[in-house]
Amino acid sequence: MALLEVKDLHTSFFTDAGEVKAVNGVSFNLDRGETLGIVGESGSGKSVTVYSIMQILAPAGRIVSGSVKLDGQELVGAGEKVMRDVRGNKISIIFQDPMTSLNPTYTIGDQLMEAILLHTDRTKQQAWDRAVEMLRLVNVNEPEKRMKQYPHEFSGGMRQRVMIAMALACEPDILVADEPTTALDVTIQAQILELMQKLQKELGMAIIMITHDLGVVAQMCDEIVVMYAGSYCERGTADEIFYNPKHEYTKGLLRSIPTMSTMGQKLQPITGTPIDLLNLPKGCPFAPRCEAAMKVCIRQAPESMVINADHKASCWMNVKAMAEKLGADATSNALEQGLSLEEALAQGAEAEKQGLEATVTYVEESSYIRDEELRSARTQAAEDVARSAGDPNHPFGDHGADLIGDAGLMDARGAGSRILKQSERAASHGEKGGEE
Amino acid sequence: MADTTTNETPLVDVRHLKEYFPVNTGFFKSTPLKAVDDVSFQIKRGETLGLVGESGCGKTTVGRTILHLYEPTDGEVVYDGRPIKTKEDIKWFRTKSTMVFQDPYSSLNPRMTVSDIIGEPLDVHHMCSNAKEREERILKLMDRVGLNSEHASRYAHEFSGGQRQRIGIARSLAVDPEFIVCDEPVSALDVSIQAQVINMFDELQDQMGLTYLFIAHDLLVVRHISDRIAVMYLGKMVELADAGEIYDHPLHPYTKSLISAVPIPDPKIARANKRIPLQGDIPSPLNAPSGCPFRTRCPYAQEKCGETMPAFDEVSPGHFVACHRVAEING
Numbered sequence: 001m002a003l004l005e006v007k008d009l010h011t012s013f014f015t016d017a018g019e020v021k022a023v024n025g026v027s028f029n030l031d032r033g034e035t036l037g038i039v040g041e042s043g044s045g046k047s048v049t050v051y052s053i054m055q056i057l058a059p060a061g062r063i064v065s066g067s068v069k070l071d072g073q074e075l076v077g078a079g080e081k082v083m084r085d086v087r088g089n090k091i092s093i094i095f096q097d098p099m100t101s102l103n104p105t106y107t108i109g110d111q112l113m114e115a116i117l118l119h120t121d122r123t124k125q126q127a128w129d130r131a132v133e134m135l136r137l138v139n140v141n142e143p144e145k146r147m148k149q150y151p152h153e154f155s156g157g158m159r160q161r162v163m164i165a166m167a168l169a170c171e172p173d174i175l176v177a178d179e180p181t182t183a184l185d186v187t188i189q190a191q192i193l194e195l196m197q198k199l200q201k202e203l204g205m206a207i208i209m210i211t212h213d214l215g216v217v218a219q220m221c222d223e224i225v226v227m228y229a230g231s232y233c234e235r236g237t238a239d240e241i242f243y244n245p246k247h248e249y250t251k252g253l254l255r256s257i258p259t260m261s262t263m264g265q266k267l268q269p270i271t272g273t274p275i276d277l278l279n280l281p282k283g284c285p286f287a288p289r290c291e292a293a294m295k296v297c298i299r300q301a302p303e304s305m306v307i308n309a310d311h312k313a314s315c316w317m318n319v320k321a322m323a324e325k326l327g328a329d330a331t332s333n334a335l336e337q338g339l340s341l342e343e344a345l346a347q348g349a350e351a352e353k354q355g356l357e358a359t360v361t362y363v364e365e366s367s368y369i370r371d372e373e374l375r376s377a378r379t380q381a382a383e384d385v386a387r388s389a390g391d392p393n394h395p396f397g398d399h400g401a402d403l404i405g406d407a408g409l410m411d412a413r414g415a416g417s418r419i420l421k422q423s424e425r426a427a428s429h430g431e432k433g434g435e436e
Numbered sequence: 437m438a439d440t441t442t443n444e445t446p447l448v449d450v451r452h453l454k455e456y457f458p459v460n461t462g463f464f465k466s467t468p469l470k471a472v473d474d475v476s477f478q479i480k481r482g483e484t485l486g487l488v489g490e491s492g493c494g495k496t497t498v499g500r501t502i503l504h505l506y507e508p509t510d511g512e513v514v515y516d517g518r519p520i521k522t523k524e525d526i527k528w529f530r531t532k533s534t535m536v537f538q539d540p541y542s543s544l545n546p547r548m549t550v551s552d553i554i555g556e557p558l559d560v561h562h563m564c565s566n567a568k569e570r571e572e573r574i575l576k577l578m579d580r581v582g583l584n585s586e587h588a589s590r591y592a593h594e595f596s597g598g599q600r601q602r603i604g605i606a607r608s609l610a611v612d613p614e615f616i617v618c619d620e621p622v623s624a625l626d627v628s629i630q631a632q633v634i635n636m637f638d639e640l641q642d643q644m645g646l647t648y649l650f651i652a653h654d655l656l657v658v659r660h661i662s663d664r665i666a667v668m669y670l671g672k673m674v675e676l677a678d679a680g681e682i683y684d685h686p687l688h689p690y691t692k693s694l695i696s697a698v699p700i701p702d703p704k705i706a707r708a709n710k711r712i713p714l715q716g717d718i719p720s721p722l723n724a725p726s727g728c729p730f731r732t733r734c735p736y737a738q739e740k741c742g743e744t745m746p747a748f749d750e751v752s753p754g755h756f757v758a759c760h761r762v763a764e765i766n767g
Contacts, residue, residue: 041626155717185490185653187714190697194713212627215656215699219706238703256631257701258660260683266638267660269631273596 001072002029003173003206004053009066011045011052020277022048022061024230024285027304028223030174035200035207037221037238039214039253043274045230046210050176054091055083071173089119092167096179098159102151108135109147112166119170134165138195157188161195168199175200176208181216193220214257218242226250229275229285231301236311246313248293249286284316292317327352445517446478447647448502448615452511455494455501459722469721471497473671474511476748479615484641484648486662486679488655488694490718494671495651496538499617502649503533515615531561534608538620540600544592550603551588554578557610577606581636598629605636615647622657634661655698659683664754667691670721670729673748677755687757687766690714690730728760736761 011023023045030036038046051057053068055075068075070090075083095101103111112131116122122130128147135143138161151159160180167175177196181189193216200207209220217224218238225235226247234247245251252270272289281287287297294316302314331348335341453475456468471494479485487495501508504526513520513529520529534557537543544553551574557563564570575585581602592600601621608616618637622630634657640646652658658665659679666676667690675688686692693712700706714733719725727744731737741760748758759765 041628157717185718186655186697187490187693188717189699190711191713193699194711213699214627214701215706218701218703219699219709242701242703253627254701256628258631258634258656259701260656260659262660267631267635269635270628271632273598273629274626 003032003071004030005067005069006030006049006053007067007069009049009052009068010064011048011057011061012064013058013061015060018278021280022230022277023052024280025066026225026227026230026232028225028232028235030206030208030223032173032206033200033204034223035209035221037209037211037217037224038227039211039217039224040227041212041274043229043277044227046227047178048230049227050093050178050208050210054087054093054176056087056093085119088115088167088172089170090172091174091176092170092172093176093178094160094163094167094180097183098156098163099183101163102159104151107148107150108154108162112147112162112169115166116169130169131165134169135162137168137199138162138165140165156184157191160184160188160192164192164195164199168203168205171203172205174206174208176210178210179212180209182211182213189216196220214253226253229280230277231285232304232314233286234311234313234315236307236313240308240311244307244311246307246311246318247286247315248290248317252289252291284314294320323352444480447481447483447516448479448649449514450475450477450498450502450511451514452476453498453501453508453513454510455497455506456509461722467722470671470724471721472501475668475671475673476511477666477673477676479647479649481614481647482641482645483664484650484662486658486665487649487651487668488653488658488665489668490653490694492670492718492721493668494721495668496619498668499535499619499649499651503535503617504529505535527561531563531611532613533615533617534611534613535617535619536601536604536608536621539624540597540604541624543604544600546592549589549591550578550583553592553603554606554610557607561611563611573610577609580609580640581606596629597625598632601625601633602636605633605640609640609644613646615649617649617651619651620653621650623652623654630657637661655695656701667694670718670724672729672745672758673756674730674758675756676748681755685755687751687755687762688730688759689734689736689765728758736765 006029007027009023009026010021013020013022026045026049028036038049040046048057048061051061052063053075055063057063063076066076070086073082075086102108109128109131112134113124113127116127116130117124120127132143132147135146140146140158140161146154151162154162175196180196181192184192196207197220199205207220209217211217221238223235224238224241226233226241226249228249233249234241234245241250242254245254249270252268255268256270258267270289271291275281275285275288281298283296283298283300284290284293284302287293290297297316302316302319304312304314305318306312307318327348330351331344334344334347339347453472454470455472456470458466459469461467473494475498477485487498489495497506500506502513504513504520515529515532518525518528520526548556551571554574554577555570558570558573564573574588578585578588583599583602583606587595592603595603601624605621621637622633625633637648637650638661641648648661650658650661662679664677665679665682667674667682667688669690675682675686675691682691683695686695693714696710696712697714700709716733719729719732725732725742727740727742728734728737728746731741734741738761746758746760748756750756751762
């Protein structure tokens with residue numbers, strides 16, 4: 001049994017503007033001593049996912065459905081009493097900003113001892129000793145003296161060490177690190193990451209690492225979950241995600257970051273802007289920005305599909321690839337058996353269709369479309385978007401327009417004119433859009 | 437101090453630039469904070485010089501002092517052969533050089549429309565004779581950075597971070613500059629948007645022949661965009677070389693450590709990467725160490741490092757280092 005099992009978690013914020021679906025069906029398991037990375041852009045729901053697990057959401061937020069099991073115990077709906085015992089004791093969190101997550105009016109010692117006194121039977125003296133021990137563990141010099149100091153007397157890196165000491169004081173099973181090094185300089189970041197790895201080896205806790213920095217993930221994590229607009233795109237081992245990405249968003253992300261070898265080359269950015277969570281499209285949330293989007297992507301959200309034992313992804317491209325492979329196999333089989341080319345192709349097409357039907361629950365007018373149709377579908381969608389984007393208050397009625405929530409005209413124009421390069425519309429919009 | 441370029445005249449020549457800020461350290465007592473302390477370098481026309489370092493090392497101050505947003509305490513900036521000294525020089529200089537700021541949220545006036553924001557430099561320098569010309573120029577600039585003309589009458593808050601940064605870039609292009617100081621222009625943006633903006637900087641440079649001073653703390657971004665890279669530590673320049681050279685053969689112990697600390701987005705390389713850890717934090721610039729500023733964290737520090745600041749010497753063609761023990765360490 002895994003230490004932490006998160007299944008189909010849905011969390012929404014109920015605001016005046018409507019329901020914001022911040023987390024849409026995220027599932028993962030975490031084992032003891034393992035490091036899981038959750039990667040995504042701002043607004044992708046990575047922080048809300050762990051806040052939901054710990055139930056420290058803002059008042060407007062609520063877990064709508066799903067299950068979170070810690071050591072077999074269900075936490076969703078377990079009540080505040082149970083959660084108080086879990087937080088800081090079994091699951092602890094380090095926040096992004098070490099400057100604001102410590103109370104400036106209490107000494108470091110007071111703040112360190114609070115968690116220890118709350119969750120253990122230690123006396124005040126014992127708690128003090130334990131706090132000093134923890135500071136020593138995270139390499140803070142002169143811990144006795146430091147205990148009596150206030151947060152403003154600490155540098156950013158030192159404060160993050162104090163936060164780690166505080167989080168680990170009760171020997172939690174899981175340490176959640178929410179962008180722990182984003183506010184720090186690279187050399188300090190290296191120190192903190194190294195410290196976390198060392199402590200994990202010594203204390204054996206599991207770590208959930210939330211970050212947007214793919215470099216940090218590559219260095220730290222065994223398993224990675226990639227999130228976009230509240231849904232999880234892909235999850236797998238670090239090697240699978242980096243060397244064998246099976247979701248178009250992950251692929252785009254990996255292409256768009258500068259690495260040691262991209263010097264002097266053009267980066268390949270993902271076009272458009274992140275989606276507005278108030279207006280989530282019906283289909284795959286990434287479809288409006290996806291270069292490879294198909295009609296089915298616009299209509300139906302992909303289910304999570306097993307790529308191999310270490311890898312799952314939610315992307316229709318995988319279905320397409322699989323069906324095409326079935327078709328190709330059937331065709332070459334038929335040819336080997338001496339059938340004519342026409343017959344073989346027909347058999348291939350039949351196998352491809354069957355493959356699709358087997359994997360896709362939704363087959364209507366053949367759910368994925370060949371290039372020609374695909375082009376026209378995307379053109380249509382882009383035209384709709386471009387038209388509606390001119391007016392921010394446009395009632396998003398037709399299916400092309402509901403692709404984009406936050407209708408940035410520029411993005412729509414970029415998408416529109418890229419596809420419609422030859423057409424008059426693109427020409428009148430200027431060459432710039434086409435280049436994007 | 438050695439000459440840092442070849443024979444051709446550099447576009448920007450920074451000579452012994454110093455910027456001290458007075459800090460009140462007691463009643464009637466003030467101590468100079470040496471934000472930039474004797475920095476010299478040159479930027480060739482059409483080149484991108486990357487400037488890296490940790491927070492508080494003075495990289496932003498260098499950028500601002502070059503543009504005379506701060507009055508230099510000492511030293512001079514020579515632009516295209518003309519020393520920038522008098523008010524007239526500065527005014528002229530500012531039609532040639534502009535700045536793109538880090539935070540696209542706070543660097544745009546929330547009460548101004550996009551067209552006013554972009555048009556402001558045109559008004560300041562009286563670059564348009566009539567309203568029609570002004571509008572045409574603004575629309576042209578917006579088109580250049582990929583903004584639509586319909587955005588002209590909107591306010592900054594209606595845009596996403598990436599689009600705001602485009603507005604900031606359009607504003608900096610308004611005076612048709614040759615030289616742009618880019619102060620962490622992509623660090624506030626999401627990864628997928630970052631690449632869009634970086635590519636735009638590339639394209640603008642190709643189209644307009646711009647020269648950049650690109651300040652950033654993300655070393656992978658800097659390596660991607662820069663021709664040469666300068667590394668600063670505590671107000672001093674410690675190393676300067678070609679972008680490839682400085683990554684492949686860093687000579688200063690600080691540069692070595694800095695580069696080894698960069699998390700590489702590739703699990704196999706990241707696991708094999710040998711980091712050179714640095715002890716402790718960057719000292720306060722108010723009481724910077726004597727001699728070499730890095731000696732308190734340097735694994736190779738010796739007595740002589742505390743006595744004098746090492747000279748910024750050219751150890752191989754185009755590769756400058758300020759370290760007493762550079763030969764021994766890399767020998």
